[in-house]
Amino acid sequence: MIERIKQLLDEVEQLHAASPEEVEALRIKYLSKKGEISQLMDDFRTVPAEMKKELGKRINELKSRATERINELKAGVAVLDTVADDVDLTRTPYPISLGTRHPLTIVKNEIVDIFSRLGFTLAEGPEVEDDWHVYSSMNFADDHPARDMQDTFFVEAHPDIILRSHTSSVQARVMERQQPPIRVICPGRVYRNEAVSARAHCFFHQVEGLYVDKNVSFKDLKQVLLLFAQEMFGSDTKIRLRPSFFPFTEPSAEMDVSCTICGGKGCSMCKGSGWLEILGCGMVDPAVLEANGIDSTVYSGYAFGMGIERIANLKYQVKDLRMFSENDVRFLEEFTAAN
Numbered sequence: 001m002i003e004r005i006k007q008l009l010d011e012v013e014q015l016h017a018a019s020p021e022e023v024e025a026l027r028i029k030y031l032s033k034k035g036e037i038s039q040l041m042d043d044f045r046t047v048p049a050e051m052k053k054e055l056g057k058r059i060n061e062l063k064s065r066a067t068e069r070i071n072e073l074k075a076g077v078a079v080l081d082t083v084a085d086d087v088d089l090t091r092t093p094y095p096i097s098l099g100t101r102h103p104l105t106i107v108k109n110e111i112v113d114i115f116s117r118l119g120f121t122l123a124e125g126p127e128v129e130d131d132w133h134v135y136s137s138m139n140f141a142d143d144h145p146a147r148d149m150q151d152t153f154f155v156e157a158h159p160d161i162i163l164r165s166h167t168s169s170v171q172a173r174v175m176e177r178q179q180p181p182i183r184v185i186c187p188g189r190v191y192r193n194e195a196v197s198a199r200a201h202c203f204f205h206q207v208e209g210l211y212v213d214k215n216v217s218f219k220d221l222k223q224v225l226l227l228f229a230q231e232m233f234g235s236d237t238k239i240r241l242r243p244s245f246f247p248f249t250e251p252s253a254e255m256d257v258s259c260t261i262c263g264g265k266g267c268s269m270c271k272g273s274g275w276l277e278i279l280g281c282g283m284v285d286p287a288v289l290e291a292n293g294i295d296s297t298v299y300s301g302y303a304f305g306m307g308i309e310r311i312a313n314l315k316y317q318v319k320d321l322r323m324f325s326e327n328d329v330r331f332l333e334e335f336t337a338a339n
C-alpha cells in the first residue's frame with residue numbers, strides 16, 4: 001500500500017492540464033468518491049492496527065497535496081483563458097520607451113571613464129561638510145572671501161557645518177585616511193550661494209582629481225590634462241595653461257582648450273579668442289599636504305577641478321544652466337542617443 005501511495009504522489013506532482021475540462025477530469029480521477037484516493041481509504045480499513053497511524057498520515061498528505069495541485073491547475077487554466085481571450089500573442093510588442101540618462105550623468109561618466117583609464121580611482125564624500133574639510137585643510141585663510149555667507153551655505157545654528165562649495169573636501173578626506181601614492185577622481189554636487197540665472201546656479205557639479213606621489217611634477221599634470229582634453233574633445237584639441245591662483249595649489253593655472261566649435265579660428269562660442277576655459281589646476285600646496293598628514297618633504301602632487309555643466313555646455317551647447325535641473329522631459333529626451 002505504501003508503494004501505491006508513493007506512486008500516486010508522483011503522479012499528482014506531474015499533473016498538467018490545458019483546459020478547465022481536463023482539470024475536472026483529473027479531479028474526478030483522484031479526488032471524487034470513486035477516485036483513486038477514496039479507494040485507498042477503503043483499503044485502509046483492512047490494514048493491521050499497528051500500521052494505521054503511519055499509513056493514515058501518508059494518505060492524508062497525499063490527499064491534501066492532490067487537492068492543492070488540482071487547485072493550482074484550475075488557477076493556471078483560468079489565467080490561460082483570459083490571456084487567450086484578451087491578448088493577441090502574435091502581435092509585435094508595442095515600443096517600450098526606455099528612460100534616458102541625464103546629460104550631466106553622461107558627461108560625468110565620460111570624464112570618470114577617461115581618468116580611470118589613466119589609473120585614477122573613484123572617491124566620493126558627503127555634501128554636508130565641516131569647515132575643516134572644505135576650507136581649513138585646503139589652506140583657505142580665516143578671512144578668505146569664499147568663507148563668506150555670500151558664497152557658502154551654512155547649516156543654521158552650526159557655523160562649522162556647511163554645504164561643500166567644491167569637491168576638494170573629498171581630496172582632504174582621502175588624504176587624511178590614505179598615504180601616497182594617491183590617484184583619485186572625485187565627482188559630486190557642490191553648492192554656492194548664487195542667484196539662479198541662465199549662467200549661474202546655487203548648485204552645480206564638479207569633478208576634481210588628485211595625484212600625490214614621489215616626484216610628481218607639473219609636467220605630469222600637463223600631460224594628463226592634454227590626454228584628457230584630447231579624449232574628451234577630439235585628438236586635434238590643443239590646451240593652454242594660464243597662471244592663476246587657488247589657496248590649495250602653488251603654482252596654479254587655468255586651462256583652456258582650443259574652441260570645440262571653430263577649432264581655434266575664433267567664433268561666437270569662444271568670443272573670437274579661439275580658446276575656451278575649462279578647468280583650474282596646479283601643484284598641491286605643501287601646506288595642504290601637511291594639514292592632511294602627508295610629508296611634503298617626501299611627496300608632491302597635482303590637483304585639478306572642473307565643472308561638469310561647463311563641459312556639458314561645450315559638448316551640447318545648452319544655453320541655459322537651469323535646463324539641467326528642471327527635468328523637462330522634452331530636454332532630457334534629446335539625450336536618448338547619447339546614452
Ligand code: PHE
Pocket residue numbers: 165166167168208246249280281282303304305306
Ligand atoms: N576647487 C576648485 C574650484 O572649486 C577647482 C580646483 C581644484 C582648482 C583643484 C585647482 C585645483 O574652483
